[in-house]
Amino acid sequence: xxxxxxxxxxxxxxxxxxxxxxxxxxxxxxxxxxxxxxxxxxxxxxxxxxxxxxxxxxxxxxxxxxxxxxxxxxxxxxxxxxxxxxxxxxxxxxxxxxxxxxxxxxxxxxxxxxxxxxxxxxxxxxxxxxxxxxxxxxxxxxxxxxxxxxxxxxxxxxxx
Numbered sequence: 001x002x003x004x005x006x007x008x009x010x011x012x013x014x015x016x017x018x019x020x021x022x023x024x025x026x027x028x029x030x031x032x033x034x035x036x037x038x039x040x041x042x043x044x045x046x047x048x049x050x051x052x053x054x055x056x057x058x059x060x061x062x063x064x065x066x067x068x069x070x071x072x073x074x075x076x077x078x079x080x081x082x083x084x085x086x087x088x089x090x091x092x093x094x095x096x097x098x099x100x101x102x103x104x105x106x107x108x109x110x111x112x113x114x115x116x117x118x119x120x121x122x123x124x125x126x127x128x129x130x131x132x133x134x135x136x137x138x139x140x141x142x143x144x145x146x147x148x149x150x151x152x153x154x155x156x157x158x159x160x
Contacts, residue, residue, distance in 0.1 A: 040082040041107050042135045045099040046120070048085035055096040055121035068128050072136075078107055079136040094118035094149050100135070109138040116149035 012020035016038055018028035046062055047053075065083045066075070074081045091097045100115045102108030112135060123131070127145075134141055 038080070039078070039103075039106065040080045041078060041103055042081045042109075042112075043084055043101040043103070044081065045084050045086045045089075045101060047087075047089050047091070047097050049088040051088075051092040052096040052121075061096075061121075065128060068125060069132060072129065072132055074132055074136050081132055081135060089116075091116065091118070091149050096121035097149060102135075107138075109135070109140075111140045112138075115141060115146075116151070118147050118149045 012025070014020050014026040014028065016028070016035070018032075018035075019030070021027045021029045044065070046065070048062065062083050062085045069075045069081050069083065086099075089097055089099065094116075096119065098117045098120045100112055100117070102110065102113040104110050104113055131141070131146060
């Protein structure tokens with residue numbers, strides 16, 4: 001997002017380069033249904049609902065992660081990583097959780113797609129940096145370091 005002064009009135013632009021509607025931080029002033037979304041290689045969906053956000057003790061983790069991504073030059077271009085706040089994933093017993101989505105239609109790495117990370121409230125900046133570098137380099141995540149949420153098999157829930 002960038003700001004420009006025009007006629008002594010501040011004009012805001014969102015990351016897609018569109019002028020932002022007054023009173024908003026990213027909503028475009030003029031809606032264009034045909035404008036494509038900005039490319040991303042990886043999306044990290046971060047639970048920001050009641051229980052998970054309590055694990056972060058009121059810190060704005062998504063904003064902090066976006067700053068780390070900018071520092072690593074991963075906020076633009078082919079290696080772009082996007083952080084998205086979500087509501088409840090229903091995995092509260094794992095404290096703060098995040099889900100990795102790789103854009104496999106383009107240049108995302110299938111091996112890291114649909115991985116659910118648990119206890120991300122325990123990650124420090126260095127661990128986030130290691131995660132983002134691993135994702136951007138299309139390297140397989142080290143599951144001994146990045147603990148994952150276990151997924152049950154579909155057969156568990158079939159009605160007989």
